[in-house]
Every structure is written in C-alpha cells, then in structure tokens.
Amino acid sequence: MSSERGSVSIIVAAMMAAIVVLALGAADVARVFAVASRAQSAADAAALAAAQELALPAGEGSPGDIAAAYAIRNGAALRTCACEPGTFDAQVEVDVAVGPLSLAPDDLRVTASARAVVDLPTP
Numbered sequence: 001m002s003s004e005r006g007s008v009s010i011i012v013a014a015m016m017a018a019i020v021v022l023a024l025g026a027a028d029v030a031r032v033f034a035v036a037s038r039a040q041s042a043a044d045a046a047a048l049a050a051a052q053e054l055a056l057p058a059g060e061g062s063p064g065d066i067a068a069a070y071a072i073r074n075g076a077a078l079r080t081c082a083c084e085p086g087t088f089d090a091q092v093e094v095d096v097a098v099g100p101l102s103l104a105p106d107d108l109r110v111t112a113s114a115r116a117v118v119d120l121p122t123p
C-alpha cells in the first residue's frame with residue numbers, strides 16, 4: 001500500500017493541466033467569435049455605405065473607396081467590393097486579424113461578407 005502513496009497527486013495534476021488547456025481553448029474561441037462579430041459589423045457598414053453611394057451619389061469618392069473607409073473605421077480591411085456603377089447593389093467582403101491566441105497560430109484572420117440593395121421608390 002505504501003508504494004501507491006502520491007498517485008492521487010499525479011492524477012490531480014493531470015486534471016488541472018487539462019482544465020487549464022480547456023479554459024485557454026474556450027478563451028480563444030470566445031475571442032474568435034468576438035472578432036467575427038466585429039468583422040460582420042464592418043462588412044454590413046461597408047456594404048450599406050457603398051449601396052447608398054451607388055443610389056444617391058454624394059461625390060465623396062467611388063463606392064469602393066467609401067466601402068473601404070467604412071471598413072477601416074470598423075477595424076477591418078476591405079478585400080472585395082462588387083459595386084458596379086448604374087446598379088443599386090453592393091456586395092463587399094472584409095477581413096479582420098484575430099490577434100494573439102493561446103493555443104492557435106497568431107496569423108488567423110476572420111472574413112465576413114455582406115450585401116446591401118437600395119430599393120428606391122418610384123415616383
């Protein structure tokens with residue numbers, strides 16, 4: 001019986017290590033979800049701004065430039081903007097860097113896309 005002395009300590013230490021790894025993983029997942037939410041908000045804002053510029057030009061730049069500016073204001077980078085002049089349809093794609101994580105590589109990026117269509121009333 002004396003040869004088994006301390007075996008519980010090893011099991012407890014292993015369980016504590018597993019709990020720490022699970023907690024770090026949960027924190028990483030939460031961070032990725034938060035960044036994904038921010039990316040979607042940036043994509044929505046950029047698409048809406050580009051569609052508005054297509055429908056009601058204010059002369060402040062091209063729809064793509066305006067979409068890029070809105071993406072940057074929301075912490076994202078504009079990847080694509082399908083904003084054809086003469087249409088009222090804007091489709092954008094943005095990406096956001098996730099930043100440092102505990103259990104994953106630090107170069108992860110989240111991509112989000114959004115589409116906005118302006119439906120102007122007929123006179």
